[in-house]
Amino acid sequence: MESVRRCPSRDDTERAGEEFAALLRPGDVVVLTGPLGAGKTTFVKGLARGLGVVERVVSPTFTMVREYETPARDDLRRLHHADVYRTSGRGEILDLDLHEWREDAAVVVVEWGEMAEDLFGEVSFVVTIHPDRDSEARDLTVEGPAALDRSVDLERWEAS
Ligand SMILES: Nc1ncnc2c1ncn2[C@@H]1O[C@H](COP(=O)(O)OP(=O)(O)OP(=O)(O)O)[C@@H](O)[C@H]1O
Numbered sequence: 037m038e039s040v041r042r043c044p045s046r047d048d049t050e051r052a053g054e055e056f057a058a059l060l061r062p063g064d065v066v067v068l069t070g071p072l073g074a075g076k077t078t079f080v081k082g083l084a085r086g087l088g089v090v091e092r093v094v095s096p097t098f099t100m101v102r103e104y105e106t107p108a109r110d111d112l113r114r115l116h117h118a119d120v121y122r123t124s125g126r127g128e129i130l131d132l133d134l135h136e137w138r139e140d141a142a143v144v145v146v147e148w149g150e151m152a153e154d155l156f157g158e159v160s161f162v163v164t165i166h167p168d169r170d171s172e173a174r175d176l177t178v179e180g181p182a183a184l185d186r187s188v189d190l191e192r193w194e195a196s
Pocket residue numbers: 043044045046047048049070071072073074075076077078079095119147172173174
């Protein structure tokens with residue numbers, strides 16, 4: 037099953053992230069893929085807002101991973117936001133100990149995470165951002181094992 041949501045503007049992508057946050061459960065790992073500048077960080081900004089993060093979410097490019105508190109959610113304490121694009125390769129990704137961020141009270145979101153997908157055991161969702169050829173629009177697709185058992189919520193997400 038694959039869900040698709042069209043996001044004509046930057047704000048739409050942010051809102052898609054914000055509403056996607058409502059679907060997330062403790063221990064979820066979300067892999068974000070899409071070309072450079074597709075809107076992955078934009079989506080995470082919205083997702084963070086949906087979890088009640090108050091700090092400004094910035095691209096974790098040089099730190100690789102950033103951690104935020106998620107006060108809007110009783111069942112979660114943290115959002116880990118990573119970007120593994122600039123890792124020099126597999127060895128460096130392994131050194132990040134990505135799997136250790138997966139914890140009971142957290143959600144992990146990894147930009148360019150397709151490079152590290154297998155390190156997590158199971159990834160809950162893969163969100164792919166497809167830029168439109170001749171407009172600013174993006175098509176967001178959501179797949180993954182969690183998409184099956186949360187299909188009702190996803191259908192709502194898709195339609196809003
Ligand atoms: N519909 C849209 N959705 C998302 N971003 C958009 C859209 N239209 C224009 N933009 C612009 O595209 C850029 C997306 O940047 P963003 O940092 O979110 O991408 P990214 O995928 O995280 O990039 P990187 O691969 O460098 O991590 C922003 O400048 C944003 O304003």
